[in-house]
Amino acid sequence: MSKARTVRFHEYGGPEVLRLEDVEVGQPGPGEVLLRIEAIGLNRAEALFRGGHYIERARSFPARLGLEASGVVEALGDGVDGLAAGQAVSVVPSFSQNDHGVYAERAIVPASSLVPRPEGLGAVEGAAVWMPYVTAYGGLVEVGGMRAGDTVVLTGASSSVGLAAIRTAHRIGAAPLATTRTRAKRDALLKAGAAEVIVTDEEDVAERVRDLTAGRGADLVFDGVAGPGLTDLVRSVAPGGTVLLYGAVSGLPTPYPGFDLGMPAVSLRTYTMPETTRDPERLRRARAFVESGLRTGFFEPAVDRTFTLDEIVAAHRAMEAGHQVGKIVVTVPH
Incomplete structure (x- = not known):
């Protein structure tokens, strides 16, 4: 049995509760793969899980963290096909952090969560592409039904998901x-491809959207912020349009504004990435969509800055500060 430095937390709290500890790795079981982790993509879901505010809570302590990474296959469990030792792969978030966590030098993950790393994509980039683009594709295309000619409002657009959503909209023709x-x-954001940018501290979102759409309103809203601003977002939607909430970065109570606004003909629902990654057919389509975008150069990872595994506390603090444009990635020296 070998040990690997692994990030764990023994209680809920801020970044300071994260500890780097030597933990037994074990061997992969049926349908699992042992990875040597090279880089880790940080996500808000991990900060929420660490703080006890995620959609699921830690089953026990100490708890692990981490949904997205890139690395090299070291060993295969029984029944794993299509992968080989020494192969460079990326981890697509598709599991509970109660079952697996990739904040480590080595980690065991389900084989179903792995995709081969495209040629020419480095470890850092390989840890920064799948969560954003699969989230954007699954929400906007699979669930939201975004089509060419649609107008889509993207909140928190400087996040890695927001930037991926901008490129996904362009790829579809929205x-x-x-x-x-x-x-x-x-x-x-304009440089990243936004058709227009609405500064919410200075502008009325609904009025600006209606001005930009000749009074019609947006076909779709993809909201990762939630909170009281949802009311203005619903006001900005055209009759028959949809508001998808995929995150709650604001941390504030989120109203249901339908009755206050006179019961408009707007669909309002939540969306989580596992709706795509845990459905084999949706994941197959998402993977084809993202791989095609990477191959043609239409999609690219957006990495704001990197930290090392020893700097995991500082990396979480930077993520929560919210100044980044794109993904924060943690590298894992060996």
Whole structure:
């Protein structure tokens, strides 16, 4: 049995509860793979899980973290086909953090969560592409039904998911309207491909969306912020449109505004990435969509900055500060 440095937390709290400990790795069981982790993509879901605010809570302590990574296959469990020792792969988030966690030098993950790393994509980039693009594709295309000619409002658009959603909208032929709280990230969002940027501290979101759509409103809203701003987002939607909530970065109570707004003909629902990654057919389509975008250069990872595994506390603090444009990635030296 060998040990690997692994990030765990023994109680809920801020980044300071994260500890780097030597933990027995074990051997992969049936349908599992042992990975040597090279890079880890950080996600808000992990900060929420660490703080006890995620959609599921830690089953026991100490608990592990981590849904997205890239690495090299070291060993295969029984019944695993299509992968080989020494192969470079990426981990697509498709499991509970109560069962697996990739914040480690080595980790065991389900073989079903792995995709071969495309040629020319490095370890850092390989840890920064799948969560954003599969989340965007699954929400906007599979669930939201986004089509060419649609207008889609993207909140928190400077996040890795927001940037992937901008490119996904362009790939489909839709017009992405990005929102951001201040002007600090406006130019970066325009450069990333936003058709327009709405600065929510300065502008009325619903009025601006209606101005930009000749009074019609947006066909789709993809909201990772939630909170009281949802009311304005519903006001911005065209009759028959849809609001998808895939996150709650605001941390504030989220109203149901349908009755206050006179019961508009708007669909309002939540969306989580596992709706795509735990459905084999949806995942197959998502994988084909993302791989095609990477191969043609239409999609690319958006990495804001990197930390090392020893700096995991600082990396979580940076993620929660929210100043990044794109993904924060943690590298794992060996």
